[in-house]
Amino acid sequence: MIDELRAFWEMIWPEMGNGLVVTLQLSFGSLFIGLIIGLPVALVRVYGPSWLKKLATAYVDILRGTPLLVQLFFIYYGLADQNLNALLLTLGLPDKLLTFPPFTAAYVALGLNSSAYQAEYFRGAIQAISPGQMIAARALGMTRLQGILNIVMPQALRLALPPWSNEAAYMVKYTSVVYIIAVPDLFTETRRIISAHYNQMLMLPFVGFIYLIMVLVITWIMEKIERRLTIPGLEVEAQRL
Amino acid sequence: MTEPIVRITDLHKTYGSTEVLKGVSLDVATGEVLVIIGPSGTGKSTLLRCINLLTRPDQGRIWVDGDEVTAPHTDINKIRTKVGMVFQDFNLFAHMTALSNIMIGPIKVKKMPKEEARELALYELKRVGLAEKADAYPGQLSGGQKQRVAIARALAMAPKVMLFDEPTSALDPELIGEVLEVMKELAHEHMTMIVVTHEMGFAKEVSNRIIFMEKGHIVEEGPPRQLFYNAQNARTKEFLGKITELYGEEQE
Numbered sequence: 001m002i003d004e005l006r007a008f009w010e011m012i013w014p015e016m017g018n019g020l021v022v023t024l025q026l027s028f029g030s031l032f033i034g035l036i037i038g039l040p041v042a043l044v045r046v047y048g049p050s051w052l053k054k055l056a057t058a059y060v061d062i063l064r065g066t067p068l069l070v071q072l073f074f075i076y077y078g079l080a081d082q083n084l085n086a087l088l089l090t091l092g093l094p095d096k097l098l099t100f101p102p103f104t105a106a107y108v109a110l111g112l113n114s115s116a117y118q119a120e121y122f123r124g125a126i127q128a129i130s131p132g133q134m135i136a137a138r139a140l141g142m143t144r145l146q147g148i149l150n151i152v153m154p155q156a157l158r159l160a161l162p163p164w165s166n167e168a169a170y171m172v173k174y175t176s177v178v179y180i181i182a183v184p185d186l187f188t189e190t191r192r193i194i195s196a197h198y199n200q201m202l203m204l205p206f207v208g209f210i211y212l213i214m215v216l217v218i219t220w221i222m223e224k225i226e227r228r229l230t231i232p233g234l235e236v237e238a239q240r241l
Numbered sequence: 242m243t244e245p246i247v248r249i250t251d252l253h254k255t256y257g258s259t260e261v262l263k264g265v266s267l268d269v270a271t272g273e274v275l276v277i278i279g280p281s282g283t284g285k286s287t288l289l290r291c292i293n294l295l296t297r298p299d300q301g302r303i304w305v306d307g308d309e310v311t312a313p314h315t316d317i318n319k320i321r322t323k324v325g326m327v328f329q330d331f332n333l334f335a336h337m338t339a340l341s342n343i344m345i346g347p348i349k350v351k352k353m354p355k356e357e358a359r360e361l362a363l364y365e366l367k368r369v370g371l372a373e374k375a376d377a378y379p380g381q382l383s384g385g386q387k388q389r390v391a392i393a394r395a396l397a398m399a400p401k402v403m404l405f406d407e408p409t410s411a412l413d414p415e416l417i418g419e420v421l422e423v424m425k426e427l428a429h430e431h432m433t434m435i436v437v438t439h440e441m442g443f444a445k446e447v448s449n450r451i452i453f454m455e456k457g458h459i460v461e462e463g464p465p466r467q468l469f470y471n472a473q474n475a476r477t478k479e480f481l482g483k484i485t486e487l488y489g490e491e492q493e
Binding site for chain 2: 135136150155233
């Protein structure tokens with residue numbers, strides 16, 4: 001038994017450890033990219049001038065309406081297109097400007113895709129805040145920006161936490177698509193082990209189990225954060241409605 | 242006669258195809274308590290919201306404390322600090338304690354140091370009788386307490402005039418008294434107040450002047466005694482009769 005465990009450990013280590021690190025990096029990196037793009041997109045969709053609103057809506061629609069895999073292929077293979085490179089050159093830009101190494105392509109694809117979903121979560125949360133909050137802020141003499149930053153956002157971000165933690169859980173699993181462009185994440189490493197040892201009935205449930213643990217840990221952390229940020233009295237009020 | 246603190250001339254406002262205000266003119270003197278009454282949908286709230294430009298009028302001009310609110314490049318945020326507003330549904334900032342609700346305006350708008358703002362907020366909370374609720378969140382307060390905090394929040398900006406938009410209409414009957422009490426106190430301190438309300442007891446007891454509005458016009462105005470007991474316009478009489486029947490003669 002001990003020997004078998006040792007053999008299993010030697011088979012998976014350090015490859016799966018490295019893969020795990022890559023998966024976590026991709027998850028958090030993409031969530032972060034999604035956040036710093038998604039939040040402004042949401043703000044534009046609620047508060048922006050109408051032409052910018054339309055642009056932001058199109059951005060969200062396209063990224064939510066097309067498969068992540070297609071987006072990843074497009075960013076990795078599509079943008080490396082020779083004709084496009086030639087065009088970039090004639091525009092006076094470096095020809096490899098949009099030709100990304102696998103890691104970068106993965107971050108771009110996952111980050112942009114997530115930004116569209118996050119923008120929708122944030123938009124929903126912002127719109128759920130009673131307009132009276134902004135009116136009261138303006139009546140005090142706050143600028144629109146002050147009202148957004150001090151009054152609307154602190155409430156909206158709390159409302160966005162439950163869907164956002166969903167997005168975090170999805171992201172950990174979605175990162176596995178990057179095996180297709182040979183980013184050495186957890187799943188890519190698992191496939192390598194499977195092709196060397198033909199032990200898919202062991203390795204697939206095992207890697208699934210590792211994803212499950214990651215998702216459970218993230219969900220647990222997010223619940224802690226949600227509880228800590230709960231506004232006293234507000235949950236009672238919500239129940240009354 | 243001194244300059245009026247609020248002057249409104251020929252105010253018009255149309256929403257879609259409905260003309261809500263059809264040429265309202267009004268002067269409010271410093272220290273005056275003006276009550277605006279009238280059936281719903283006659284532009285009372287719109288009139289209030291025009292004064293601090295929460296609603297932009299289509300036509301007409303408004304001055305507050307000598308500054309023209311409706312001038313093209315006016316600094317509306319600066320004028321709004323002179324105009325306190327209390328809403329029907331309180332609109333306290335849900336994520337902040339009562340104290341922070343009052344502090345945020347002076348800190349963000351007037352750039353007051355935090356410590357000073359805290360002291361001011363505590364003073365204003367005491368003024369509305371809620372010092373012990375400083376750390377409570379709006380969700381932990383009763384409707385009457387919320388509205389008193391909202392009044393304190395407006396007062397912390399040291400406004401020249403206070404606008405009350407049906408401040409007791411969303412309250413349970415037993416909570417109305419405490420809010421009216423605070424408003425009476427303010428009136429005694431000679432705060433200029435423009436109050437849209439159905440509280441006839443308050444109107445009769447506290448106001449200097451009552452305006453009866455209907456269908457976007459000022460139908461009749463005068464001191465409370467005159468309107469209640471000697472109204473000239475048949476509609477005023479009818480409305481006051483109905484509302485007194487509904488809300489009672491004296492309400493505490």
